Amino acid sequence: MDFLSEFLTKFGAQLQSPTLGFLIGGIIIAAFGSRLQIPDAIYKFIVFMLLMKVGLKGGVAIRNADLAQMLLPALFAAVVGILIVFIGRYTLANLPGVKTTDAIATAGLFGAVSGSTLAAGITVLEAQGITYEPWAGALYPFMDIPALVTAIVVASIYTSKQKQRRAAEENLSKQEALSKQPVAAGGYPSEPEYPTTRQEYRNQQRGAASNRVEIWPIVKESLQGSALSALLLGLALGLLTRPESVVDSFYEPLFRGLLSILMLVMGMEAWSRINELRKVAQWYAIYAFVAPLLHGFIAFGLGMIAHYATGFSPGGVALLAVIAASSSDISGPPTLRAGIPSANPSAYIGASTAVGTPVAIALGIPLYIGLAQTLISS
Template sequence: MGALSNLLIPAVLFFALGFFARVVKSDLRFPQDMAKMLSIYLLVAIGLHGGYELGRADLGVALQAVVWALVMGFTLPIIGYLLLVVTRRVSPLDAAAVAAHYGSVSAGTFLAAVAYLDSAGIEYESYPVIMLAVMESPAIIVGLLLAAWTRRRMGRNGSAEPAPADPVGQGGMSSLLHEALTNGSVLLLLGSLLIGAIAAPGSMDSLFPFINEIFMGVLCLFLLEMGMEAARRIREFRKVGVIMVAFGLVMPLIGGVVGVAIGHWALGFGLGGTTLVAVLGASASYIAVPPAMRLAVPEANPSLYLTLALGITFPFNVIIGIPLYLYLARLVGAA
């Protein structure tokens, strides 16, 4: 199957349709809160499916997957933060907020990768679903810590004077950590994963139509809406700047390479599993992290991190990145 035909799958094509609809100023719109409902379904479905597989999986490998997911979740935001600070094009607080998005994960990108592998007939391990469930919170925590450190170092007004007391630095860290760990998306995914893992196998049979048979249809609707939203955000390129656009393309490549290395050499996954770990490393969150950053780092510019995550990195990964990560997985010998 050629690279072009690999892209001609319904999920990707619906994303392109949504993008096109917005570009030509179509009156196509989703009902209010429908995108949120679709997101809830997708998180529950992948959580239940992953939990069901986890209940039948090797516990040792599952624990290794969790450990490496935490490693990625804690280190990738720091890499992103350092890259952004070096450019001197954004403030350190903006850099902290953006970096948190790139250490976190995109369920939409992951689901598009699953659809891509399914269409190509490539099997994959279930462990990346576990990694998806645990990678959201570490990046949020790192982003909050980077913001707190930046405030102390530079002051709220960007001066060298000590910063006034802030909620992150004065006992508020526990509440912020609680918020990161109990974020709705994280809680829903982890809770569904746990339910799928501990539920009696026979009782899960009645849920399989809900988990499997309508899954791709809902995913297509979700990516249709994401295509429209990405087209809306892409118009803000001129506000971001060339350097930031480059970051939105380079950072997923760095994360993808890290993911390939971890998936293949550290976890010993096959071709499909290694590709999915690469996608986790390459993706940027646009659902769970933005509200957390907006609340905890109000000084950061929301249009900056939303434009990068949703307007640049998401379409790049869906259209170019996923086939590229599969190629890299093949290149290192994953089979």
């Protein structure tokens, strides 16, 4: 009962957080038919500001880190971020009624990292006097960015193939309609220029489509997108310049206020598409409960490898698992909204904020810290 009481207390605390509060507020006013609108230009500016701040802070943290010791954990963080996307692509996307683009976006959000969950994990480690590398918090962009890029690329490849398949079906239907037209007296039908059966035509079109889909142009287009461009620009500036004064005097004071407006917009948009989610909400709830724990265990196992190979600390192993269990509440939603516009925000934001984040904080943090303390001797 004590464990359940603690879980419910932390779950209630999450519902009272400003980030989630503004999201719920947006849903409520939209549900009551409010005509409140945030101009798209303001929304884009807010997204730019938030992602620049996240990138700048991440770049500064990486620049100040010991790169030699950081190499293996950073590699594992990137691997986990990419792997999470493919896990969701071939599990959640195959459940009844779940749209593939929604599943990919949800997996991308769970592969990205929550800054609030990371901060909570660090706070618990420090409160319990558990040592961890000063640069461990800087692992989040190594997981966050690959996960978001992978999700956008995978979704782009899927939608491109779907468009090509629909175009092929339309062409075939037109040819079948022409072939059924009566031939004038004395005339002779010309030799068919297309395969004689629908299956042959589909097979031919699938082969042609698979040859035409090139990954690099999609990756390039994804990286040139407004959201990822801002994130990567901030990361580069944090690495190569000294932006601390600008971050502290300009970006940091505005951050929480801008984030609250962004969550309000997300809430209103989520409500506008809530009917699409109601049909399959149970699958997202199951995924959002299981995924954080599964992802954390995968990262914990890789962190143990880094521990035995490089001396990665118990706190560092636990923190790697915590960021893997988290789902992004800052960079992820606007990046996915811009990169996968066909995905339903109700799916990936709802799964993350309603279930995923409370599970990661209330269950994941104490679980992985306890495992690290038990399995790794001081």
